[in-house]
Amino acid sequence: MSAGGPSSTGHPSSSPAGARPRGQSVTARMEKGAIRHVVAVGSGKGGVGKSTATSLLAIALRRTGASVGILDADVTGPSVPKLFGLTGPLLDRGEGIEPAKTASGIPVVSSQFLVEDDQTPVIWRGPLVTRMILQFFGGVNWGALDYLLIDMPPGTSDVPLTVFQTIPIDGMVFVLSPQELAALIVRKAMNMARELHVPLLGIVENFAYFECPHCKERTELFGPSGVARVAAEYGVPVLGRFPVDPQLSIRGDAGRLEEYPSDIATAAAKALQDSLATKASQKITMI
Ligand SMILES: Nc1ncnc2c1ncn2[C@@H]1O[C@H](COP(=O)(O)OP(=O)(O)OP(=O)(O)O)[C@@H](O)[C@H]1O
Numbered sequence: 001m002s003a004g005g006p007s008s009t010g011h012p013s014s015s016p017a018g019a020r021p022r023g024q025s026v027t028a029r030m031e032k033g034a035i036r037h038v039v040a041v042g043s044g045k046g047g048v049g050k051s052t053a054t055s056l057l058a059i060a061l062r063r064t065g066a067s068v069g070i071l072d073a074d075v076t077g078p079s080v081p082k083l084f085g086l087t088g089p090l091l092d093r094g095e096g097i098e099p100a101k102t103a104s105g106i107p108v109v110s111s112q113f114l115v116e117d118d119q120t121p122v123i124w125r126g127p128l129v130t131r132m133i134l135q136f137f138g139g140v141n142w143g144a145l146d147y148l149l150i151d152m153p154p155g156t157s158d159v160p161l162t163v164f165q166t167i168p169i170d171g172m173v174f175v176l177s178p179q180e181l182a183a184l185i186v187r188k189a190m191n192m193a194r195e196l197h198v199p200l201l202g203i204v205e206n207f208a209y210f211e212c213p214h215c216k217e218r219t220e221l222f223g224p225s226g227v228a229r230v231a232a233e234y235g236v237p238v239l240g241r242f243p244v245d246p247q248l249s250i251r252g253d254a255g256r257l258e259e260y261p262s263d264i265a266t267a268a269a270k271a272l273q274d275s276l277a278t279k280a281s282q283k284i285t286m287i
């Protein structure tokens with residue numbers, strides 16, 4: 001079935017989201033349909049491991065028996081299909097788009113499935129990109145999902161802004177690298193989510209340290225981590241700290257990320273579930 005009644009056209013249920021001023025409460029969102037939790041995964045800048053972290057979280061959630069989907073909203077830099085060894089095309093037999101399925105049964109949609117090969121660039125203007133993402137949410141046969149994770153485009157441009165305002169996101173996870181922490185770029189993206197009333201669910205620090213495979217000593221390659229400080233400042237949990245691990249990129253590059261064992265991802269997925277539960281109980285308390 002489709003993700004939502006009126007939204008099955010891929011359009012928001014009322015006036016265009018982009019028309020609303022920043023900071024205004026989100027009211028014209030698409031419907032969630034049979035998706036229980038929609039979690040956006042964002043970052044302040046590109047290349048911090050956002051797609052990898054999104055996929056690892058999805059894999060770990062799936063391993064708990066939950067039904068999980070991934071919407072690759074990084075339309076101009078899609079990389080989720082490669083991590084799972086997926087290729088297109090996406091099929092629409094007139095009843096909505098059928099997502100591709102990973103080996104462990106995670107449905108995925110991505111703009112990568114719409115181009116001929118992974119060398120072909122997606123060159124589209126912002127409004128078209130935004131429309132595609134909305135179509136990926138509302139026009140796809142996601143079925144009943146416990147979690148839909150959205151690999152967001154990085155930064156604070158018009159595209160993430162419209163996604164925030166239009167897709168019924170339950171909360172946002174931020175992925176950051178130690179360098180990004182130092183430069184505080186992530187604050188802009190976190191502040192944007194806050195301003196748009198998107199709950200912050202937690203932080204994932206990637207490239208956090210290197211663990212010697214022999215003696216297990218950990219080295220923080222970029223100096224002492226500032227993640228705890230930023231998490232405390234925003235009142236959000238650190239869901240996990242992923243080390244630099246060549247095995248991670250090797251398996252991802254081979255399209256076999258699902259074969260990567262990760263206790264850290266398992267713990268991060270559990271922390272994410274706890275964070276979602278806490279936010280839900282806070283909402284009930286407010287009412
Ligand atoms: N913890 C890690 N250890 C080793 N390699 C990693 C790790 N995390 C990510 N990588 C590698 O770094 C590269 C960038 O990761 P990824 O594509 O997930 O980043 P991104 O933030 O989604 O980038 P983009 O902005 O281009 O979408 C990939 O080749 C990935 O395999």
Ligand SMILES: [Mg+2]
Nearest residue numbers: 050051074079
């Ligand atoms: Mg990416």
